[in-house]
Amino acid sequence: MGLTVHLLGPPRVERPDGDGHQMRSRKSWALLACLVLGERPPTRSRLAGLLYAEAQDPMRALRWGLAEIRRCLGVTLDGDPVVLGLPPDAVVDVTVLTHGAWAAAVDLPGLGADLLEGVTVRDAPAFESWLLSERRRIAAAAEAILHEAALGRLAEDDLEAASRLAVRAAAMSPLDENHQALLIRLYRLAGDDRAAEQQFAAVTALFRKELGVAPGRAVEQAMAEGRRHREVVADDASVEAIVESGAAAVAAGAVETGVRSLRTAIGLADRSGHAPSRLAARLRLAEALIHSTRGMDEEGLAVLYEAERLGLADGDPAAVARARAEIGYVDFLRARYDRSHRRLTDALTVAGGSGPIAARATTYLGAVESDRAAYASAVRLLDRAAGLARSCADPRTEAYALSMLGRVHLLTGAVGPAAEHLDAAIRLAERDHWLAFLPWPQALRGEVHLAASETAAAAAVLQQAFARACQLGDPCWEGIAARSLALTAEAAGRTAEAFALLADARRRSNRMADSYVWLDAYILDAQCELGRRHGHPNAPLWVGALRRLASRTGMREMIVRAMWHGAALGHAGDHDAARLLAGDIANPVLDALLAQDPSRYRVSAASDGASTI
Structure with a gap:
């Protein structure tokens, strides 16, 4: 050794x-x-x-x-x-x-x-x-490994080992809805309904006591899981037809109907043993659960792990790459960046350097690097992703890549390039009738207007983005639009309204288990900024929450920002630590912040808007 x-x-x-x-x-x-x-x-x-x-x-x-x-x-x-x-x-x-x-x-x-x-x-x-x-980041990584290992054992049909691992993950973070959903699903699949019911009751009581709410859709859906049966054989052509009809229903907007068909198709394909149908049904269902159905990422992940195993066994590299890219995407949303980077890099290795899978994986990798504040790397990857998507006529992936590229420029203070890329993303989404995506680049575009002191233009685009997001019922899009509207209110001197909108933004963005974790940190950072500036009594709570979240996930710039906010609140050593930890983050906006003396920003609590929350 x-x-x-x-x-x-x-x-x-x-x-x-x-x-x-x-x-x-x-x-x-x-x-x-x-x-x-x-x-x-x-x-x-x-x-x-x-x-x-x-x-x-x-x-x-x-x-x-x-x-x-x-x-x-x-x-x-x-x-x-x-x-x-x-x-x-x-x-x-x-x-x-x-x-x-x-x-x-x-x-x-x-x-x-x-x-x-x-x-x-x-x-x-x-x-x-x-x-x-x-320490927080490593503890979160251990949690993520236990969850990933449980899904891996589930894909291998080793339910006993999977349950042991899921119990350990749930014990490390009992309020993580995805851990609890996985454990309950495993009990149900194993036929241990009593254990599933006991776990569901315990989780429901815990959530009501600690959070004041019931568990969300992921836990409810896990309780609806049925035991696996394998005794009936179906016709291969019929299975393929059900897969296609289910996928068509999802694409047409009849998501629940399509998901039911695809779940049925998986069972029929497994009984027939037809390898292409088994893979196709799983990949279609997973993508529907992750991209079209809110609160269902956990079930989608379990299906993807099964698809990856089947693709490896059947020698289908395209299916393996597709599954790994989507697993990496879910890990990106959950801020498990090291795991996401590994999966997406593997997907690119298998997929090769071109095609829609490579375009999608490269886009997700660029988004990971952006969340981690590796901005130069993010720009290179997202530029390449947009070109790959354009070359294979994939306007939706191109729009997503351009929106993330616009976000990088916004975060680093490059207002002109940010506006250019976000406008291009909006045009592509409108041209492809991808209305479910529009609130994201629109909300970011509103922030670019604000950065350019174009308050009226910001308000107009943000109100449209927020209305669309609410109509769609998308927590992430609602959260980013509400955050941007809060900044607009603050710019107009409506501080109490800004605090209320930021609180509402966090509630909206976190109401489901498959929220975009970076967005929560982004909203928290705005709360810390306004809270510190106006002496809000909750400012220390927000700074502590941002620091814990950023530390667990490895959001490097958010860690530095939390420390700077802490220094402005009088925390000894935070300013020096922030400057040291920011040494390898290339962001002029962050550099300008750290160059300021945080003691200048210390104000007494309970000034403007202090009683709004």
């Missing part, structure tokens, strides 16, 4: 030569974690600022820590930025957890344990902020 580094739980190292040397300094373990978990090699000045700012000679203290890591691991470690030269066969548990296959990650001995458990570092407030964020 090669070099193995354990950072989950109490840290330790296993060397192939049997050397039992372990690092004595807590800061050396902390330094190793920084080197392993960074997205790119960190500079020496950043590492010194994170861990050794209080030392008399920070760079000398850093050199000592690097030397201890070299001795312990027996590896090369040098340069500026600092590059950790691990051998090819080395295993680092956190890397397996975030980037490896679920089959390997689920067997990690430290799965579910804290990162650097028992390690505390004094006199390093910036590192403490970083470590808290990373």
Whole structure:
């Protein structure tokens, strides 16, 4: 066995030569974690600022820590930025957890344990902020692996193993509706109706107590799941006809009817054993559940894992790529960015460099990079995705890619390119009669109008976007439009209305289990900004919520923004930590924010709009 580094739980190292040397300094373990978990090699000045700012000679203290890591691991470690030269066969548990296959990650001995458990570092407030964020992110990654592994075992028809994994995921985050829906579905599929009913009752009581609401559609649909039967054989031609009619119904807007037909088709195809029909029915149903039916992503994911397994068994790379791209899309919505990136990269590898699947996967990858604040990479990917979609005459994927490209330019302050790309996305959607998508680029276009001080134009497009979103009943589109309307109200001096609209935006965007998590952070950031500026008494609560959410998901810019808001509220060390963590985020808008003195923005609570929520 090669070099193995354990950072989950109490840290330790296993060397192939049997050397039992372990690092004595807590800061050396902390330094190793920084080197392993960074997205790119960190500079020496950043590492010194994170861990050794209080030392008399920070760079000398850093050199000592690097030397201890070299001795312990027996590896090369040098340069500026600092590059950790691990051998090819080395295993680092956190890397397996975030980037490896679920089959390997689920067997990690430290799965579910804290990162650097028992390690505390004094006199390093910036590192403490970083470590808290990373611990939350790693805990979320463990949750995601357990959920993914449960779906994988379900696809293999190992319901007992899947249930054990789903129980662990639900225990880690009991208020995650998707974990609970999966567990209940597994009990129902196994024929254990009593366990399903008990779990449903317990979840309902928990949600009412903690959230004041009943579980949503995903849990209700899981309770409606029936036990699998395999004894009847159907005619292949009939199955194919049902698949096509179901898909046509979904495309025509009769989504519930189409979904019922596709569910029936899966059962009939499984009984017939006709491989193409089994795959086609699953892929069509999954895409309908994810893209056309709100609150049903969890069932769609389970179907996609089955489609992926069948595609691999039948030697159908196009089906495998299609399934992986859609799994990656759902992980993107849930802000499981490492898992999403892995799935989408795999989809591209299988699909090749062209065609509609490659266009879609590249679009989703660009969106992932944008959410994580890797803006230059996002622009390259989304530009390429729009070109791929155009080359294969896929206007909807092109419109989506252009809308995400417009969003990147909006977030980075490039108002002209943002307007250009969003206008193009709106034209494409209108030309293709994709009215269900229009509120998204329209809401972003409204924000571009605001950034250009075109308040009247912003109000006009945003009111239309919000009305359309409400007619569609789409939580995400309603949320983004309501957020933008709140900014319009604030720009017009209607502060109380702005606070009320932001609260409404969060309620709308989060009312279903398959919400777009980045949007929740985006709305929270606006609440923090307005709350801090106007001294709202809930501002500290919003800043804490944004920090927890951004930390769990790895939204790098949102973490920095939460810290800056915290600094403006008087939290010691947050401003320095924010500047250090923003070092590799290329965003002029963020740079301008961090260049300001946050103490200038401290105001007493309960000013404009303080009693509106």
